[in-house]
Amino acid sequence: MVEPLLPPANEDSKPFWEALKDHRLVLQTCSKCGAVRHYPRPVCPQCHAMEADWVEASGRGKVHSWTVSHYAFHPSFKEQLPLLLGIIDLDEGVRLNCRLRDVAADQIAMGMAVEIGFEDIDDDVTVPVARPAS
Incomplete structure (x- = not known):
């Protein structure tokens, strides 16, 4: 059996992954200037502050781009082909890379409009x- 390829969690991203386990989407927000950022990182790209808070996201957005992958870039994905991969513009103003579900490529x-599940x-x-918004 092939072990699944799991995303790495580090000190900056741990709150993001912990919230996902509770089926909540949270985003990092600069404590100084209020800028929302994703992917999680230690320094605000707007004001360079190192303090951050976490806020719950709406879970709504729109497809910015997508692709259909017919190649398993890791053996654990071979049985899941084709993969629908999307870049989602979240309502909070940041982009999230994730799989697209419950929709055909065409x-x-x-x-x-999509909702994050x-x-x-x-x-x-x-x-x-x-997933397509209901």
Whole structure:
């Protein structure tokens, strides 16, 4: 059996991954200037402050771009091909990379409204996924 490829968590991203386990999407926000940032990182790209808070995201957004992958870049994805991968413009103004679910490739469109859901990979890891908004 091939072990699944799991995302790495570090000191900066741990609150993001912990919230996903509770089926919540949180985003890092600069404590000084209020800028929302994703991916999680130690320094605000706007004002260079190192203090951050975490805020719950709306879970809504629009498809910015997408691709259909027919190649398993890791053996654990071979049985899941083809993979629909999207870049989502969240309502909070940042982009999230995730899989697109419950939609056929020929039904995806730029600007399509989506809602962020959650998939439990195992007991310790949950990942965000995007589904067409209802």
